[in-house]
Amino acid sequence: MEEKSGVIVIHQMRLHRCDGCLAACRPDRRVARNKHIITRSNHLKRARRVPYTPLKENHVMANMPTLPTPPDTDAPPMPWFGMDIGGTLTKLVYFEPRETNRREIDKETEILKNIRRYLTRNSAYGKTGRRDVHLQMDNVTIRGRRGTLHFIRFPTSEVGSFLQLARSKGMATLLNTIYATGGGAYKFEEDFIKEVNMRLSKLDELDALITGVQFIDSMNPHECYYWEPNPDSATDNDSPPYLEPCLSQYVRKPFDFSSPYPFLLVNIGSGVSMLVVSSPYDYCRVSGTSLGGGTFLGLCCLLTGCSSFEEAIALAASGDNTTVDKLVRDIYGGDYERFGLRGDLVASSFGNMCSADRRAKVSREDLARATLVTITNNIGSIARLCASNQNIQRVVFCGNFLRVNPLSMKLLSYAMSYWSKGALKALFLEHEGYFGAVGCLLHYDSKNDKQNCTDSAQTDR
Ligand SMILES: Nc1ncnc2c1ncn2[C@@H]1O[C@H](COP(=O)(O)OP(=O)(O)O)[C@@H](O)[C@H]1O
């Protein structure tokens, strides 16, 4: 750990970018492809910077007329997947090509057809797997192929069931390697080999995250957005920022993210990582906190007896944290004027729960709301400190904690703007928690398809 211009730097990592690792890489660059992939043993070392053409110049925006891109004839056979096995959720991104070329039609097996049909015709898989149909992206170009990205998630605790399903669908006969990231790519590596004879080619989760963010943003003009109080609504300046009268005034607006650098990327997954992204090819992790989405869900389950994230969010949406939290006015009887602390600000999260009387009266909804406000505000405070220490104005929040959670997004928007006196802007991304998996998909490499591996094994013999 070191201190740099007031910021505690815990793990400093530089984004590596090999010339060939991105989806739209040119065939003549592919020779250099795996040279710089960060492995487990070296991923904490600062990676060498390599020349790299920024994504925006390489990728075609979905809504713009494009010149036909010649298909990449060396590309691996379908199916193409990217996987992020996180602390709570596993994210799977599947690319479905729009057209199948003759070579593929000839080679397409019943197994591949069945897998395609199974993935794209369903939106639920077993009890817990879900396809986020609303996030589906049509007209995406990867390695010269046009197609659709499908976004699928399931709890990481169900990896075993996923492997059984993969085996029953015959996936291993088509693929022997999947690009994967997240802690689970290490933890479950052996299980993938044992259960389905599939190797995981592991990518660093923060590299994959940033690659995914840049790619999706370049493909989706509506990816980035922010929340702002509607100028037409009657402003209620007296309403505390964390209660409905204030929050209900916020409306969602698109943000033009075409010149984003530098920005702070705050990934709120089970835990939280904060990265300063200085250019398309340069980032470092400046901070993090263990109080993240996992903490919210864990505490909510303990305090309210709820059993899912959706239930916890629904409870929080109808609760009131002021019965649980001690406010400035509970301590001062009003504002703490000298330091500009309004009486309705939270002075001490859960501070009222020291009282047995108050505990006896508190509702599940109020406890859920206080948990959400506590976790969200803490992340907001750390993000704000990091951004101001680094002289950054744009703070981009992502991760599945923000899924179906406009309350936290509005709270973060309010906190960023209020505490920085309007200098900081909170931004959000539509594909919330899927960027790591997308980063993996973009790494898809012809070396790892079944055919090529078999060929090289034969050559070795
Ligand atoms: N269906 C869900 N089940 C569990 N947690 C969810 C769900 N949807 C959103 N979340 C929230 O998202 C967090 C996980 O976010 P994610 O970005 O997927 O991180 P990770 O990679 O650590 O799994 C959870 O801790 C929880 O707060």
Ligand SMILES: CC(C)(COP(=O)(O)O)[C@@H](O)C(=O)NCCC(=O)O
């Ligand atoms: C270890 C992690 C990178 C794992 O990522 P996750 O599965 O939570 O998305 C993340 O949980 C994290 O950064 N935790 C905070 C550690 C800290 O800085 O205190």
